[in-house]
Amino acid sequence: MEELATEAGVSTALIYYHFKDRAGVLRHTLEFISERADRYTSDGGAGAGPYDAREELTQTLLLEFQDVPEVRENSTAWGELRASAVFEPELRGDLARATLAWIHDVADLLSGILPSAPAPALTASAERLTGLLEGLSTRWLSGALPLSHARELVREAVSLEVERLGR
Numbered sequence: 001m002e003e004l005a006t007e008a009g010v011s012t013a014l015i016y017y018h019f020k021d022r023a024g025v026l027r028h029t030l031e032f033i034s035e036r037a038d039r040y041t042s043d044g045g046a047g048a049g050p051y052d053a054r055e056e057l058t059q060t061l062l063l064e065f066q067d068v069p070e071v072r073e074n075s076t077a078w079g080e081l082r083a084s085a086v087f088e089p090e091l092r093g094d095l096a097r098a099t100l101a102w103i104h105d106v107a108d109l110l111s112g113i114l115p116s117a118p119a120p121a122l123t124a125s126a127e128r129l130t131g132l133l134e135g136l137s138t139r140w141l142s143g144a145l146p147l148s149h150a151r152e153l154v155r156e157a158v159s160l161e162v163e164r165l166g167r
Contacts, residue, residue: 001025023090030081030091033074034098040070053112058158060109064133065140065151075137082134102130110165117165125161132157 001022005012019025041063051059064071085091106126111117136153139145 023088026081026084026088026091027094029077030094030098033077033081034101036070037064037074040066040074053109054158054162057106057109057113058155061106061129061133061154061158062151064137065147065154067147072141075141078134079138079141099130103127106130110161113162114165121165125165129157129161 001015002012004025005015008015015025019028041060064075081091081095085095103123103126106129107119107122110122110125111119114122133154136145136150140147140150
């Protein structure tokens with residue numbers, strides 16, 4: 001809390017007043033990055049589109065891999081929040097809800113490709129895709145995976161999941 005106050009150029013008391021505790025700061029951070037990710041993934045990329053359902057899913061997922069500050073910051077913050085939840089159980093519920101919302105968004109996009117696929121299968125595919133994105137993001141941000149390769153792995157994963165659902 002002291003580091004945050006110093007970085008913001010305000011008193012620690014002001015941080016506590018607005019956020020109550022460290023978990024409150026983390027909760028607000030989660031809300032902020034979720035809203036920001038919704039904005040940069042829902043615009044479909046500046047001037048791109050219109051997309052068919054499969055292209056929309058692929059593009060939405062690929063927008064999580066842009067070498068721009070807001071995406072790097074969001075991906076880094078998401079990883080930090082997930083790591084913090086290991087040690088701060090009070091953060092787990094908020095993180096689980098945000099994760100579930102993301103899974104449902106991806107499942108909805110998948111249902112646009114295969115409307116007859118059963119909901120549990122769509123959800124399982126969405127869980128695999130979002131889990132893969134989180135892992136690839138960590139590797140990309142840490143320099144272990146080139147951005148172009150991460151994007152190609154996402155494209156391949158979408159193809160595999162759509163094929164699996166179509167069976």
